[in-house]
Amino acid sequence: MKKTLLLATLLLASTGAEAQKKNFSYHFYGQVRADVFYNSRANKESADGIVNYYPLDKALDAQGKDLNGTSNLGFYTLYSRLGLDVQGPDLKNGAIHTSAKMEIDFRGSSTSYSLARIRHMYLQLDWKNQSLLVGQAWHPFYGDVAPEVLSLDMGAPFQPFSRAPQVRYQVSPVKGLTLRGAALWQTQYVSYGLDNKTSEDLIKKSCTPEFLIGLDYTYGRFTIGANAEMLSITPRTQATGQNGQTYKVKERLTSFSGELHMKYKTDRFAAAAKTVLGSNMTQLSTLGGFGITHTDAVTGEQEYSPLRTSATWASLSYGTRLRGTVIGGYYKNLGAYDEVSGTYGNGTDIDQMFMAGANLTYNLPNWKFGIEYTARAADYGQKTGKGRVSQTHRVTNHRAMATAIFMF
Numbered sequence: 001m002k003k004t005l006l007l008a009t010l011l012l013a014s015t016g017a018e019a020q021k022k023n024f025s026y027h028f029y030g031q032v033r034a035d036v037f038y039n040s041r042a043n044k045e046s047a048d049g050i051v052n053y054y055p056l057d058k059a060l061d062a063q064g065k066d067l068n069g070t071s072n073l074g075f076y077t078l079y080s081r082l083g084l085d086v087q088g089p090d091l092k093n094g095a096i097h098t099s100a101k102m103e104i105d106f107r108g109s110s111t112s113y114s115l116a117r118i119r120h121m122y123l124q125l126d127w128k129n130q131s132l133l134v135g136q137a138w139h140p141f142y143g144d145v146a147p148e149v150l151s152l153d154m155g156a157p158f159q160p161f162s163r164a165p166q167v168r169y170q171v172s173p174v175k176g177l178t179l180r181g182a183a184l185w186q187t188q189y190v191s192y193g194l195d196n197k198t199s200e201d202l203i204k205k206s207c208t209p210e211f212l213i214g215l216d217y218t219y220g221r222f223t224i225g226a227n228a229e230m231l232s233i234t235p236r237t238q239a240t241g242q243n244g245q246t247y248k249v250k251e252r253l254t255s256f257s258g259e260l261h262m263k264y265k266t267d268r269f270a271a272a273a274k275t276v277l278g279s280n281m282t283q284l285s286t287l288g289g290f291g292i293t294h295t296d297a298v299t300g301e302q303e304y305s306p307l308r309t310s311a312t313w314a315s316l317s318y319g320t321r322l323r324g325t326v327i328g329g330y331y332k333n334l335g336a337y338d339e340v341s342g343t344y345g346n347g348t349d350i351d352q353m354f355m356a357g358a359n360l361t362y363n364l365p366n367w368k369f370g371i372e373y374t375a376r377a378a379d380y381g382q383k384t385g386k387g388r389v390s391q392t393h394r395v396t397n398h399r400a401m402a403t404a405i406f407m408f
Contacts, residue, residue: 023089030082030408035152036075037401042068044347047107049074051153053285054353055397057380078114079152081105096127101137117188119163129172139164139189140182140214140227141284145261145272147315148325150359150372150403153285157347158313158329158355160259160276160284162189164210176218180227184210191233192282192289192345202233203283206252210283221265228258231280235290239300249301253290255279273314280306282346287311287331287353289345291387293338307343307387308334313355321363329355335388343387351389353378368405373398 035050044053049072059067081103088098100123108115122135141160154161168182190198203209214227232254239249257279263272280290287309294303313329331353336343347353357374376399381392 025087027085027087028083029085030080032077032080032406034075034077034404035079035150035401036403037073037151037399039072040398041066041395042070042072043397047078047152048076050076050078051156052151052376052397052399053153053157054287054347054350054376054378055395057349057378057395058393078106078108081119083120091125096125099124099126101135131170133166133168133170136163136165136187137168138162139166139184139284140168140180140212141229141257141259141276143225143227143261144216145223145225145263145274147272147313147327148270148317148323148359149315149327149357149374150361150370150401151357151374151399155313155327155329155355156285157287157353158311158331159274160278160281160286162284164189164283178216178218178225180212180214180216182210182212182214184212184229186210186283189283189285191231191280194235194344196344196346198282202235205237206232206234208232222262223264224260224262226258226260228256231255231257231283233280235302235304239302241296241298241300243298247299247301249296249299251302251304253280253304253306255281255290255306257281268318268320270317271315273312275312276310278309278311280345281309287333287345287347287350289343289348291336291338291340291343293336293340295341305336305338305340305387307336307345307348310334322360323363324358324360326358327355328357329353333387333389335384335386337386339385340387343383347378348387349380349383349389351379351381351392366407368403368407370403372401372403375399 042056056068061067083103086100090097101120103120104116105119106114107117120137122133122137125132139162147155164184166182166184170180172178186203190200191202193199193202210229210231212229216225235251241247259276261274278286288307290304290306292302293305311331315327317325333351354377359372361370377394377396379392379394381389384390
């Protein structure tokens with residue numbers, strides 16, 4: 001299937017002349033990318049370290065030495081990519097414009113690398129001041145506001161990060177204002193469950209997509225906007241009671257999250273920032289999760305409370321051929337509304353986290369070369385009754401990387 005997709009992309013790109021006669025046009029693009037990176041200690045990561053989230057806590061051996069305090073080095077080309085933009089024939093005598101996007105990289109899965117993976121795959125209809133997108137694209141919480149970083153985590157977990165299958169409708173009732181509504185699913189980026197692992201079953205068994213509303217307002221070079229979403233998952237459909245018997249249960253965990261963002265951009269200068277108030281938002285590569293508030297004595301059925309989190313980042317960039325960026329971020333665990341007997345998710349034993357970094361890129365037509373340094377410090381501690389963390393100690397990772405990108 002993956003070979004077929006790649007072959008189809010190459011064939012479509014080579015048949016532009018014939019396609020023009022049929023009211024189709026094609027734009028083939030891509031990049032070859034090489035990343036070298038160094039970490040001063042072990043981290044929570046994916047893609048064998050290319051995507052880096054936060055430093056792991058100390059793990060002491062029998063002599064008191066930190067097992068996670070070991071540096072590591074990586075060199076990969078997995079995030080090279082190929083893409084195809086398609087402009088299709090208009091519908092209803094030109095009233096509706098049709099288009100589609102297909103884009104893959106070679107990230108593979110969580111255990112198998114160097115395999116083709118879908119990044120974007122969607123169709124879009126545009127008419128008057130409205131549009132409808134169906135397929136996999138950026139989650140609106142990521143949207144058009146992201147820090148100019150070289151690291152492929154793109155600022156996560158401070159910055160929400162996900163590409164999700166979705167049906168998204170947008171309308172611009174007045175100049176500069178865009179309103180959106182969307183229903184989204186989870187495939188590559190999914191929620192954490194009771195085993196502290198991600199699983200698509202949590203949303204599949206809930207039979208409920210994520211629902212989102214949002215808006216953006218642009219005035220000149222300045223944009224400000226917001227998004228809010230509801231997520232409802234099913235942690236389990238069966239449980240074991242105190243008598244050892246298995247019971248069918250109806251469990252559901254519903255949470256609400258929101259974000260605010262802004263950016264200002266000129267030819268040389270860019271400023272951007274985003275702040276997120278999250279609630280069990282782990283499907284967006286953020287920290288957090290949920291806790292157990294009640295367990296039925298007979299069936300073992302459980303009730304849950306989401307863990308609330310806050311994350312903010314800001315970045316400044318300046319330059320053209322030689323361009324520099326500085327970025328800072330802060331995360332805080334706000335805990336649950338209710339007393340919880342156990343917490344599950346991503347980084348639930350972290351009270352707060354800090355990020356500071358800078359990069360420098362040299363840009364030429366079709367080429368980009370860059371270096372970047374980032375420090376991330378996480379405060380680990382003991383969990384309290386409402387999912388907060390106290391009695392903390394700090395663990396820091398220093399990350400340096402270099403990147404070369406050829407774009408075509």
